[in-house]
Amino acid sequence: MATKNFMFVNRKAPYGTVYALESLEVVLIGAAFEQNVSLAFIGDGVYQIAKNQKTDGIGMKNFSPTYKALGDYEVTKLYVEKESLEARGLTLDDLMDLTWEDEDEDYAEKPSIILVSSAELAAVMDEQEVVLSF
Amino acid sequence: MKYSIMVNEGPYTHQASDTALQFCKAALDADCEIFRVFFYHDGVNNGTRYTVPPQDDRNIQKEWSKLAEAHDIDLVICIAAAQRRGIMDADEAKRQGLDGDNIAPGFRISGLGQLIEGGIIADRQLVFGD
Numbered sequence: 001m002a003t004k005n006f007m008f009v010n011r012k013a014p015y016g017t018v019y020a021l022e023s024l025e026v027v028l029i030g031a032a033f034e035q036n037v038s039l040a041f042i043g044d045g046v047y048q049i050a051k052n053q054k055t056d057g058i059g060m061k062n063f064s065p066t067y068k069a070l071g072d073y074e075v076t077k078l079y080v081e082k083e084s085l086e087a088r089g090l091t092l093d094d095l096m097d098l099t100w101e102d103e104d105e106d107y108a109e110k111p112s113i114i115l116v117s118s119a120e121l122a123a124v125m126d127e128q129e130v131v132l133s134f
Numbered sequence: 135m136k137y138s139i140m141v142n143e144g145p146y147t148h149q150a151s152d153t154a155l156q157f158c159k160a161a162l163d164a165d166c167e168i169f170r171v172f173f174y175h176d177g178v179n180n181g182t183r184y185t186v187p188p189q190d191d192r193n194i195q196k197e198w199s200k201l202a203e204a205h206d207i208d209l210v211i212c213i214a215a216a217q218r219r220g221i222m223d224a225d226e227a228k229r230q231g232l233d234g235d236n237i238a239p240g241f242r243i244s245g246l247g248q249l250i251e252g253g254i255i256a257d258r259q260l261v262f263g264d
Contacts, residue, residue, distance in 0.1 A: 026246055029245070033254070132261055
C-alpha cells in the first residue's frame, strides 16, 4: 500500500471532550500502517501535551503518557504552534519532554516537539496529503 | 476524483452529518466516486436504526442508508467508538452478551484501519466535524 504524508491536527483540550483521546487512537493506527505521520497542536490542543497532567479529580484516565510512546511508533514530528502557546501563557517548559531515538545515529535521543509559527505550520500542512482534524 | 469522507459528529446536534450527506450527493451527481464514509467519535450515532425523528424533520440515518443502497457506498462505523456509544451489529452484540443490535442497513462495523486505508486510496479525504 502507498505511503502518504498524514497530519493529525489537534485543536481541543485533552479532557473536556473525547476528541484528543480518540485522535491518539487514530494516530497509532496510522503509524501501524507505516504512513509518514506527523501531529500538529494548535489552539487548546497545546494542552494535550502539557506536563504534570492529573485526572484523579475528574474520574478519567490520564492518557498523556501515550504521547511519550509515539517515538517508538516512529511518530517523531510534533508541531506546536507558537502563537497558540503564547496566547495561553505557556512556554516549551510547560510541555512534556517528548523524544524519539534516532537509529541512524546510535539511538541518540532527539526532541519530537518542533515549535513553529502559524506561517511555518501552514507551509508544513501544505506538504501533507491527508490532514485529519480533531 | 475519488473521495473518502469522515463524519465526526452525530445527527441533529451538529450539522456535520447533514453537510457530509449533501456533499456525497453532490459529488456523485458530478460523477465523482465516494470510496468510503467512515463514522468516528459521536458520528457513529448516525448508524443506529432506532433513530426516530419527528415526521416533519429529515431522517438523516435513513438518508445515509438510502445513499448506500443507491450507490453501493461503503459506510463504516469505527468499532472502538461504537462500543463506547452502544452501537452494535448482531455479531458484536452476541460477543458482548447483549440482548440486541441496532445497526442500520448499509452500515458495517470495522476498525480504524479502514479510515487510514481511505486516506491512502482516495485522492482527497474530507473531514466533517466540529
